[in-house]
Structure formats: structure tokens, C-alpha cells
Amino acid sequence: MKVTVVGGGSTYTPELVDGISRLRSVLDISELWLVDPAQDRLKLVGGISQRILDHAGHPGRIHTTSDLEAGVADADVVLIQLRIGGQRARQGDETWPHEACCIGQETTGPGGLAKALRTVPAVLRVAEAVRKHARPDAWIVDFTNPVGIVTRALLEAGHRAVGLCNVAIGFQRKFAQMLGVDSSSVSLAHLGLNHLSWERGVLVDGEDVLPRLLTDRLQELADQVHLPGSLLTLQGAVPSYYLRYFYAHDEVLAEQLREGTRAEAVMAVEAALLEKYADPTVVTKPEELASRGGAYYSEAAVDLMASLISDRGDVQVVNLRNNGAMPFLPDDQVIEVPARIGAQGLQIQPVGEIPEEMAGLISGVARYERLALDAALYSTPADGRDRVVRALLAHPLVGQFDRAEKLADLLLAANRDHLAWAR
Structure with a gap:
């Protein structure tokens, strides 16, 4: 099968390739196409990716290209991992909100909105190429x-x-480690x-x-998410540790400052990673990759792709339409x-009764997300x-x-080059 990674020049990619090499029995990929406009990074990432497969005895071939249509042509699965504006834009997302006494974070709060505005149009352009050129x-x-x-x-x-x-999957592996059991026996x-x-x-x-x-491991769990055990x-x-931005906002802001x-x-x-990727003697993922983030990303991605293609019908945690759940x-x-994952679709598992304080926060953020998506899709110079x-x-x-007004002006000033309607 052919899998394409759009944003394949990311330093994350060898983590995915390592998972593909180790989990061949789960997902047999013959072609992995890496698509990225950054030719210099693509060459380095593509090189170490092929060496990882070769070292593991995996017969798959790595292809690199800056041509999106060629990259997604006849693909069975397209994985999108984009960062519009790169780490420099992320640096902005993590700093300019401080001027309005808000946390700076790349997915939560004002910085997360900026990322959504930059990202949604680009992802939809990729998706249209997939619709036209990938397998039906x-x-x-x-x-x-x-x-x-x-x-x-999407x-x-x-x-x-x-x-x-x-x-x-990070929580699943943590719980399995704490309990001394195999992660395959743990579900969440x-x-x-x-x-x-x-x-x-x-x-x-x-x-x-x-x-x-x-009861028995409360402090360890609390330390893991940096929140009080009493909570x-x-x-x-x-x-999730992302709840700390809501439950301990002022403390987090002080830390960030x-x-x-x-x-x-x-x-x-x-x-450091790109230097290692350039070394032809490096044939396994470097240890530094563990510091990059995205722990267990490869296992999660491989498991999900395998279930979508081979109709395994197992249960995994994914993002999908609510549909009354x-x-x-x-x-x-x-x-x-x-959700139960199969080739024909995704079936949400029962979620049970949700405590009011959780439902209230979920509702508030969900309504923000609707407005954020509307801003990403429909903004014009007149109303953006x-x-x-x-x-x-x-x-x-x-x-x-x-x-909100101050943050809007800060956001637009920092992201004008990435928002066509704001120039």
C-alpha cells in the first residue's frame, strides 16, 4: 500500500518511520511518500527514513517530492502533519498573548486560534488534492x-x-507501566x-x-499532569495536562513569563536532529527525537491506519463527529x-454520563471552536x-x-503574512 505524509520534512517523520519498520506485521507499507516544500529538510529526513527501513530489513521505499499531486496520487492513506509558519510562528503564538495577560500556547487559547487561522485553509487545499488524485x-x-x-x-x-x-496513547502506556501490565490489555x-x-x-x-x-498512586498521577491530587x-x-491551562492559568502564565x-x-x-539525519552512519532514530515531543505517535498512527485499511474493528481514541454521543x-x-475503527467507518463507543463541570467547559470550548472555524473559513478584509x-x-x-480586542490586534499583527484577508 501507499502512504503519503504531507509535511514529511518534519523532524517527527523518522518517529513514524521507526514505527512502520517495527510494526510491519500490523501494517505492510510498500511506498511511503514524503511531501514538503522544504527541499533541504526533505532530503535529510528522506535519507534517514530510508536508512531506518533498510536497517530493519523492511522492503518499503521512501519517495520525496515537493509536488503535492504526485505525492498523493493513488495513495491509500494520507497523513497530514503541517506547521504553517514553522517554529517561528509557534514562537509568536507562545509569546504575544502574554501582552494581554493570557497564556501563550500553540493549540490552546489565543495562540491556538492563530494556528487554526493559518492552518485550516492550507489543510483544505491539501485535502482537495487528495480528493482529486488519491484512491477514491x-x-x-x-x-x-x-x-x-x-x-x-475536513x-x-x-x-x-x-x-x-x-x-x-501516552496515558495508556503510562497506566500500563504503573500497573506492570502489557499496554494491549489497557483501554481507556x-x-x-x-x-x-x-x-x-x-x-x-x-x-x-x-x-x-x-488512591494508591494519586501523587504520581498528579505530578504527571502538574495538577493538585485533590482535583x-x-x-x-x-x-489531560492541557487542562492545566484552564485549571491553573495564572500559575502557568507566571511560569511562562x-x-x-x-x-x-x-x-x-x-x-541537533537534522545534524544527525545528515550523518549517513545513523540508521536508527536518534535519542534526541524523544525530546521533540509526539511520544508514541508512530504506534498510534500505524494502529489507526492498519484498522482503517484492514477493517480490524478494534477500539482506538480518535477525533470524529459527535453525532449525539x-x-x-x-x-x-x-x-x-x-471509537471502533473499520474500513467502512467509525463507531463511537458509549461515553456515559458527563459531570456538569466537565460538560460546561467542553461546551464553552466547543462554541469557541465553531467561531474559530468560521473565522478560518469565511473571514474577509471587512469582517475578519x-x-x-x-x-x-x-x-x-x-x-x-x-x-479580546487587544489579543485580536496582536494576533493579526503577528500573522498578517499568513492570512490573505488580513494583509
């Missing part, structure tokens, strides 16, 4: 943040798409939106062991929950700023009108 039954797997908003854009445009994030009652989720159950061979973990006890759940940005750290890691949300809202202000005003981390 090809799947699009979106790993591009903000995953919930981007996946919703689905509303009629594409055969599903969103993927590595938060759930994962609930929420992308980057706004909780683990409300940890099932090992059908038994929910989360109550025991919240986990109150909710009877383990929140004291410390360097994640973008700066990633740029340093990427420079959370009755307080519109059907077209994209949620992040376990107003759409941005409305989206910010709806976000639980902003709320105040004067702050």
Missing part, C-alpha cells in the same frame, strides 16, 4: 493541530477524514475534545482500576473519544477582525471584551 476510498488522517478544529473543517468539506492525537474511558480531555476509567481486561490508582480526587478522573518558550527548545532539538453538543462538533474578536470573546481563557 483513501483516508485522511489529521495529526495537524489544532486537531479538533482541523478535523471538523469533515464539513466532505472528506473521508479522522483526527489523531497522542495524548490518549477517554472523554472530551482534543487537548481538553479526561481519563474517567482505566480498564484492564474489563476491570476499571482507576479508583485504585487514584483528581474531586473529579474521579485524570485530566519566567521561562523560555517550548518553541525555542524545539528549535534547538531540531537543529454528547447530547449537549451539536452533532457536527468534533469530539475525542474511543470582528470574527477573531468573537472567537476570542467566547474562549474561556479570554472572556473580557477589552482583552
Whole structure:
């Protein structure tokens, strides 16, 4: 089968290739096409990717191209992992919100809105090429943040798409390690939106062991997500570490003002990785890749692609249309929950009753996401700023009108080169 990675010049890509090489029995890929406009990075990433496959005895071939149509032609699966504006734009997302006393983060809050505005139009252009040139039954797997908003854009445009994030698989592996069991025996009652989720159950061979973990390993779990153990006890759940931006906003903001940005750290890691990728003697993924982020991304992606193609019918945590699963949300809202994965589609598993404080936060962020997507899709020079202000005003981390206006102006000043309607 042919798999295409759009954004294949990312330093993430060898992580995916490592997973493909190790999990050949799960997903047998004959061609992996890496598409990216950055020819210098593409050459380095393509080179080490082929060496990883060769070293593992995998017969698959790596192809690199800057031609999107050629890259997606006759593909069975297209995985999208774009970062419009690169790490420099991320650096902005993580800093200019500070001027309005808001957190700076690339997927949550004002920075997340900026990323959505830059990203949605680009992803939809890629998806149209997939519609025209890939196999008629090809799947699009979106790993591009903000995953919930981007996946919703793809689905509303009629594409055969599903969103993927590595938060759930990271929790699954952590719980398995804590319990001393194989990760394949652990399943999660994962609930929420992308980057706004909780683990409300940890099932090992059908038994929910989360109550025991919240008693016996409470401090370890609290340290993992950098939130108070009393919060986990109150909710009877383990929140994603992204909930810290909501539950401890002022503390996080103070930390950000004291410390360097994640973008700066990633740029340093990427420079070291690209140097390693250029070394023809390097035939396995470098250790530095663990610092790049995206832990277990390869396993999550390979498992999802295998189930979409071979109709395994297993349950995985993905981003897909709500379709009544959370009755307080519109059907077209994209949620992040376990679903049974098959070649014909995705079947959401029952999510159960949702505590009011979780439902309230989910509802608020979902309404922000609708306004954010509208701003990304429909903004014009005449109304774009107003759409941005409305989206910010709806976000639980902003709320105040004067702050929303200031943030809108900061966002537009930092992103004018990436927003055609704002130039």
C-alpha cells in the first residue's frame, strides 16, 4: 500500500518511520511518500527514513517530492502533519498573548486560534488534492493541530477524514507501566475534545482500576499532569495536562513569563536532529527525537491506519463527529473519544454520563471552536477582525471584551503574512 505524509520534512517523520519498520506485521507499507516544500529538510529526513527501513530489513521505499499531486496520487492513506509558519510562528503564538495577560500556547487559547487561522485553509487545499488524485476510498488522517478544529473543517468539506492525537496513547502506556501490565490489555474511558480531555476509567481486561490508582498512586498521577491530587480526587478522573491551562492559568502564565518558550527548545532539538539525519552512519532514530515531543505517535498512527485499511474493528481514541454521543453538543462538533475503527467507518463507543463541570467547559470550548472555524473559513478584509474578536470573546481563557480586542490586534499583527484577508 501507499502512504503519503504531507509535511514529511518534519523532524517527527523518522518517529513514524521507526514505527512502520517495527510494526510491519500490523501494517505492510510498500511506498511511503514524503511531501514538503522544504527541499533541504526533505532530503535529510528522506535519507534517514530510508536508512531506518533498510536497517530493519523492511522492503518499503521512501519517495520525496515537493509536488503535492504526485505525492498523493493513488495513495491509500494520507497523513497530514503541517506547521504553517514553522517554529517561528509557534514562537509568536507562545509569546504575544502574554501582552494581554493570557497564556501563550500553540493549540490552546489565543495562540491556538492563530494556528487554526493559518492552518485550516492550507489543510483544505491539501485535502482537495487528495480528493482529486488519491484512491477514491483513501483516508485522511489529521495529526495537524489544532486537531479538533482541523478535523471538523475536513469533515464539513466532505472528506473521508479522522483526527489523531497522542495524548490518549501516552496515558495508556503510562497506566500500563504503573500497573506492570502489557499496554494491549489497557483501554481507556477517554472523554472530551482534543487537548481538553479526561481519563474517567482505566480498564484492564474489563476491570476499571482507576479508583485504585487514584488512591494508591494519586501523587504520581498528579505530578504527571502538574495538577493538585485533590482535583483528581474531586473529579474521579485524570485530566489531560492541557487542562492545566484552564485549571491553573495564572500559575502557568507566571511560569511562562519566567521561562523560555517550548518553541525555542524545539528549535534547538531540531537543529541537533537534522545534524544527525545528515550523518549517513545513523540508521536508527536518534535519542534526541524523544525530546521533540509526539511520544508514541508512530504506534498510534500505524494502529489507526492498519484498522482503517484492514477493517480490524478494534477500539482506538480518535477525533470524529459527535453525532449525539454528547447530547449537549451539536452533532457536527468534533469530539475525542474511543471509537471502533473499520474500513467502512467509525463507531463511537458509549461515553456515559458527563459531570456538569466537565460538560460546561467542553461546551464553552466547543462554541469557541465553531467561531474559530468560521473565522478560518469565511473571514474577509471587512469582517475578519470582528470574527477573531468573537472567537476570542467566547474562549474561556479570554472572556473580557477589552482583552479580546487587544489579543485580536496582536494576533493579526503577528500573522498578517499568513492570512490573505488580513494583509
